[in-house]
Amino acid sequence: MPDIRPTAASAALLLNATYEPLCVVSVRRAAILILSGKAVCVADGDGMLHSSRARVPVPLVAKLTRYVRVPYRTQVGLSRRAIFARDGGRCVYCQGPAETIDHVHPRSKGGPHAWENVVAACARCNHHKGDKTLADLGWRLPVKPTVPHGAIWRVLGHRTPDPRWAQWLETV
Numbered sequence: 001m002p003d004i005r006p007t008a009a010s011a012a013l014l015l016n017a018t019y020e021p022l023c024v025v026s027v028r029r030a031a032i033l034i035l036s037g038k039a040v041c042v043a044d045g046d047g048m049l050h051s052s053r054a055r056v057p058v059p060l061v062a063k064l065t066r067y068v069r070v071p072y073r074t075q076v077g078l079s080r081r082a083i084f085a086r087d088g089g090r091c092v093y094c095q096g097p098a099e100t101i102d103h104v105h106p107r108s109k110g111g112p113h114a115w116e117n118v119v120a121a122c123a124r125c126n127h128h129k130g131d132k133t134l135a136d137l138g139w140r141l142p143v144k145p146t147v148p149h150g151a152i153w154r155v156l157g158h159r160t161p162d163p164r165w166a167q168w169l170e171t172v
């Protein structure tokens with residue numbers, strides 16, 4: 001394994017051979033895939049990686065040379081970041097900036113911590129809602145919360161995408 005030291009800690013977007021986003025990996029991992037011929041660099045980031053034998057540009061986006069089958073149903077992890085991403089960073093009740101996670105059917109009343117029962121909310125709506133149900137308040141959800149699907153979630157569920165990855169994420 002090459003001895004690679006990144007000049008700046010950062011991450012690379014890894015694409016399948018079909019250009020479908022697969023996941024986010026460290027630049028070191030991406031460089032090892034490239035140097036071993038398992039991936040090709042699609043876009044360079046900033047700086048160079050130094051190994052004992054070679055200098056390679058820091059990969060920003062890498063693409064696998066061989067197609068990897070992805071399990072058909074990949075459950076997207078239920079994280080605050082992923083919930084905010086699904087709901088567009090807005091409070092589902094008032095459309096203000098989201099600050100917290102609300103359980104639509106309150107947990108104290110048996111509401112599950114599941115994609116179908118969590119939404120992004122602002123602190124004000126969350127506080128106002130408290131332990132009440134939507135029926136108690138006469139509130140309605142504009143959209144029924146669902147489990148997100150699609151390749152982009154393998155990336156969005158984990159971290160904020162590097163803005164320079166945008167063109168590869170838009171195609172999903």
Ligand SMILES: [Zn+2]
Binds near residue numbers: 095125
């Ligand atoms: Zn709100």
